Amino acid sequence: MDTIDQLAAATNSHKLRIDLSNMPYICSCDDYHMETIQWIHKNRDTFIASPREDYMCTLQDEWLYIFQNALEKTNDYCRLQNLKRNLAISLPIVSVCLLIGLVIFVKIKGFRQRQRERKNIRSQIELGVFPKKFVAFLSFSSEDAELVVETILPRLNSELQRKTTTGTSRVLVCSGDRHFRPGYALGEEIIRCIEDSAVIILAVSKQFCQKEWCRKEVQETYDQNKPIVLLFLEKVEPDEMGKVLRKLFSRYAHASWISDSNGGHIEPDWSILCDALLDLTVNKSDNKTLKWLDLNWFSS
Template sequence: MVNLPTNVFTKMKLLQKLHLNENGITDWNDSCRIFGNMTSLKHLSLRHNHISVINETSFPDDLLSRLKKLNLARNPFSCICDQMWFRNWIQNNGLILLEYPKEYSCGNPNNMRGILLRDYKPTDKICNPWNPLYTMAIVMGIVVISFFTVGSIAAKCQGNIKNYIYLLRVHHNRKHGYIPLDSEEDYEYHAFVVYCDNDRKWVHNDLLNKLENEEGLQLCIHHRNFIVGDSITTNIDNFLKKSWKVLVIVSNNFAQSEWCQWEVDVVQERRRRQGKEVIVPIILETIDSKHMTSQLRTLLDSTPSLRYSSGVGTELFWKGLLESLRKPLGHPPTSLLYSRI
């Protein structure tokens, strides 16, 4: 016999012993059609054939679990990596293997001929060498993932990154000769706050709480400090003179307010007299292009701003704002540093 017949033994449910010794059998496919359904088989012998490789598809799993004796002696086994499964199986099930290990030897390759199959010990490292292409693929994958991760973080936290770079530049320039001046003591307020009435909640709940209650600064806001009876223009003029710097709270509501645009013109005049560092714009939200006026664009283009960010970037924003408010006038302005980012 050279080939094992299909759908023949599978009909012999009561067959207990099957001897196919000393034939020319080399290998076979579809083991279920050859050995399947042999529920009574206990002893299978394929001794002295031309079988070179036994692998996990050679016999059905349920057949191997039922066999009491299996004889594959005197076959010319190939001691190659394809034989690894059979070597591992022998370690756990060798007791049912007849004439093992004496009659199980390597028939090829030539340098292994005559060596007992027991002494052929393939390893994963030898049989499954690491392909350099895998390393290249992994590195490329890491680079691509890192690129998209950094890109998405940078896009999402652009304002925070700019604020952080801004603080680094301020710290660097302090080491090169910044001398704190006490000019803020000449003013009654640390800052005059220009904002839209629709943003009053953020100004009162967040800005005032942080700068006045926690940091001890004094701010001038029109809802609280303007003198009743004086005109708005008079109040603005008088309290701007009492304020060291100007905070401009920029939002879409601010951009749509004609009154706020007039205030921008007023503070721009002070900026022209005292320098860029006297004004600190705070952007609460991205301004829609349809709301951007020429006055506001001029302010934002000529005076670097701090972007408010809730969550992870909040602490960084407040730190940058305090640095801007406490920075002395008369030195190279922090706004100049920020504009170079």
């Protein structure tokens, strides 16, 4: 093209005629191809010779007449390709941003919903209209009674009482030693206490895993579809647990009692544990199935 332009500039343009027809021109978004077609189109009234119908180019296997609609169609095609490319780049980014925004919105909404539900539960407890007789039923082995009854049970009950708006003197934690009715069958009392409680806490130890009545309490809790919190009093290997306990241990987070020089402490702390217990009392579906605890602290 440069050579022909120089020739045209040095020659009388009325005497110069150049035939560039019937050549394999390509119409595309490539800058070189576009420049070629534009150059031919620009010089159609000067030195470009031969019938104009012989100047054609291919655009995506379609033949176009260079002196008719080739430039217009090519430009339209290139604009469409640019739009597709921009959409291909921007849509995933926009989609990810929208997804992140949606996740954040759902998280915030869920957090606020849990706050409202927790506040409602606390109000029910304070006003004495809580639908269950107890917030939690604490199941433990008789061998662990000293630790559970003298240390864990009173602290758990007092911490739950403090979680209400103004505090309550109502007993919120049920235990077999204190609430089983004398003269009644143990199996019947286990079922009654589990039914009267919103959440079941299993104080798990090696002795607990070996006791028949403890296994019955675990099975009854599981059969009633109650939310369960595992509180490990000591390290227990999975093969020492029963089938149901092992299944719960592998699937859900648990709390632990840690011995120390001050008599021991619970992990996570009492506030987190009690908030989780209150959250678990709320029905989440029409069939009244209670959600499970996820303390997000300890997974083994």
